[in-house]
Amino acid sequence: MLASEFGESTLHQQGSGEFDPLFVITKLGAKVNRLVVAGLLERLEPHETSNGATLWRGQIRDPSGQHYFSVGDYAPESMRELTLQLSSRVDDGETIMLIMTAKARYFQSEEGAVYTSLRPEEAAIISRSTYCEWLVKAADGMLNRIDSQEKSVSLEKSIEALRANGIPEHMCESILLANEHYGDIDLESYRLNIMQTLDIAENKTPSAVAPTPAAQVSLDVGESEAEEPSDSSGDAPDLKQVILDLISRLDQGEGVDFDTLLSNAAARGHDRDAAEASLDDLSEEGTVHEPRFGWFKITV
Numbered sequence: 001m002l003a004s005e006f007g008e009s010t011l012h013q014q015g016s017g018e019f020d021p022l023f024v025i026t027k028l029g030a031k032v033n034r035l036v037v038a039g040l041l042e043r044l045e046p047h048e049t050s051n052g053a054t055l056w057r058g059q060i061r062d063p064s065g066q067h068y069f070s071v072g073d074y075a076p077e078s079m080r081e082l083t084l085q086l087s088s089r090v091d092d093g094e095t096i097m098l099i100m101t102a103k104a105r106y107f108q109s110e111e112g113a114v115y116t117s118l119r120p121e122e123a124a125i126i127s128r129s130t131y132c133e134w135l136v137k138a139a140d141g142m143l144n145r146i147d148s149q150e151k152s153v154s155l156e157k158s159i160e161a162l163r164a165n166g167i168p169e170h171m172c173e174s175i176l177l178a179n180e181h182y183g184d185i186d187l188e189s190y191r192l193n194i195m196q197t198l199d200i201a202e203n204k205t206p207s208a209v210a211p212t213p214a215a216q217v218s219l220d221v222g223e224s225e226a227e228e229p230s231d232s233s234g235d236a237p238d239l240k241q242v243i244l245d246l247i248s249r250l251d252q253g254e255g256v257d258f259d260t261l262l263s264n265a266a267a268r269g270h271d272r273d274a275a276e277a278s279l280d281d282l283s284e285e286g287t288v289h290e291p292r293f294g295w296f297k298i299t300v
Contacts, residue, residue: 001026001035002138004064004193005145010114011181012106024104024116027185028145029152029175037067037118038099038126038134040269044083044090056083060098061266063135063200064193069102069118079120086125095269097131099124135201139194146187148175192250196264199249239270239278240287247288247298255295 009032011025024032039062047055049072056071071083089096100123107115126134148167152175155161162172246264250256258279265275279296282288288296 001030001032001037002064002142002193002197003037003039003060003062003067005030005142005190006032006035006037006067006104007065007116009106009116011177013177022104022106023174024106025174025178025181026145027178027182028142028149028190029171029178030145031171031174032104034101034103034121035118036099036101036134038062038097038131038138039067040266041086041090041096041098042066042266044087046087056087058083060100061263062138063196063264065263067118068116069100069120071120075119076121079122082123097126097128099126099130099134132201132203135197139197139201142190143194145171146190149178149185150187152176152179192252196250200268239265239274240282242268242270243275243278243282244287244298247296251297255291255297258294258296261296 005026005028006024009024009026013023013025013031014020021033026032037060039060042059042061044056044058047057049055053073058069058071060067060069071079073080075083086096086098100118100120102118102120105117105119107117109115148171151165151167152162155165157176157179159172159176162175163169167175242265243261246261247256250260250264261279262272262275266272279288283290283296286299289299291297
């Protein structure tokens with residue numbers, strides 16, 4: 001699941017029993033207990049808890065946004081060991097593409113703000129080609145949910161009516177709950193996420209993440225890392241050109257907003273600060289302009 005869909009969720013469902021599973025229900029009607037996410041590992045930092053234990057907090061970025069996760073003493077031993085390995089590599093500035101299976105978490109503050117996050121159960125470093133395969137699967141899943149959500153709008157609000165009109169049975173109840181909770185939603189933003197995701201999967205926009213051999217880190221305790229060194233030959237793509245390509249592809253007529261540009265550059269493996277500096281250079285050169293504050297277009 002892409003980060004934008006999961007991160008925008010504010011509805012959850014849980015039974016009254018102590019061990020009843022928690023489900024997060026997205027705007028598109030997905031009922032999520034566990035999910036598979038992938039992307040660029042952007043951050044992994046240790047934090048000391050009140051009882052003296054260490055809790056690792058991290059972020060994974062995909063083309064649509066960020067997933068937030070935490071690894072503590074409750075995590076499987078293999079996950080804790082991998083976290084320690086990854087922390088030193090992130091500190092060294094290594095570019096790491098990660099995939100993980102995680103439990104969905106949901107928290108609501110006293111002020112009413114809702115936050116979603118992940119509790120990883122297993123993870124692996126993946127190659128560029130494996131990441132692209134995941135991107136296609138994630139985009140396909142979102143596209144199917146968009147289709148079901150669109151169909152449901154004009155139908156009678158009952159499980160029987162949804163099922164009779166081709167909506168998958170496992171989604172009927174959660175779509176009804178989502179429609180009642182969220183009301184009208186902006187499907188176009190999700191369609192844009194899909195376009196951005198497939199652009200990266202198809203290598204239509206340059207990426208700083210070089211292809212690596214199709215090897216993964218084993219999560220079996222006692223096994224060593226299996227990833228081979230990547231070929232670092234060749235120059236990295238010009239970051240200004242990456243920014244221009246992003247604006248060209250994402251501009252729907254009004255320009256592209258600042259955060260979308262930097263998020264997409266980061267999803268391709270580029271440092272956000274460097275991308276911002278390149279955007280500033282393009283603005284000073286007059287190659288791009290701001291039709292309104294924080295939105296960028298290529299100067300004709």
